[in-house]
Amino acid sequence: MTDKFQNSINNLVEEFNFKGEKRFKLIVLFGLLGDFDSFEYAINLKNFINNQQVKNLDIFAIAIGNINGKRKFCKFTGFREENLIVVSDNHIHNNLKIPRGLDIGLGGWINMLLMLSGINSFKTIKEVLRGYTGDRKAKQIYSEFDKIDVLKFLNFSGDSFRKVFGDGYLRPFELATFRLNNMNEIIKNWGDYILNEKYLPQRGASFLLNDKNQVIYKFFSSDVLGYSSNMRDPLGFLSDLIKD
Secondary structure, three states, X not given: XXXXXXXXXXXXXXXXXXXXXXOEEXXXXXXXXXXXXXXXXXXXXXXXXXXXXXXXXXXEEEEEOOHHHHHHHHHHHOOOHHHEEEEOOOHHXXXXXXXXXXXXXXXXXXXXXXXXXXOOOOOHHHXXXXXXXXXXXXXXXXXXXXXXXXXXXXXXXXXXHHHHHOOOOEOOOHHHHHHHHHHHHHHHOHHHHOOOHHHOOOOOEEEEEOOOOOEEEEEEOOOOOXXXXXXXXOOHHHHHHOOO
């Protein structure tokens, strides 16, 4: 870890008052609020905190967006508003050398579509396919009691996955359904979630700090749907490092 990078993180903590009171501090840099990764990561973080009853971790996040988008984002994902800062551009991302994604000069939409097709985002296709085929080595998303409402006309319960595919693992179409639900929310509120389309390709990063604000883990995303080094267990790095 270079002194220059550590100093940049220290400055970030000071600038946004990411003090925290707990032993560890996770700082997440989302891209746009309306990025697929932002939604999925935020929901996973909320569920991790609720399910694991983590007591020694503070979580803070920065995203490109506005106040209206922040309110809707937090209401939908369950991420705490007080722990999310919205900024108007990717200046902070650039300072920390977070990948900006593909840029062929034809605008954010074209760049994002190309990345979704796997160009300059090599793991994306594999991750999209995993959403449809399922994954025996990943955890299921929905319990049998969950009510799932996708696109208003598609309503069913999580028990449908159990009846068709069993349980105890990520079932076929389960992750794809989860992502479709997120995409529907983004499209419905596009103007609030997508502050500027040129930032659509901007990727994110995660930094785990100890009680001295020293970076003990970092990950820079370079792929769409690649906000973790292990998408089968995206928050596994927290399970491994955060111990009471």
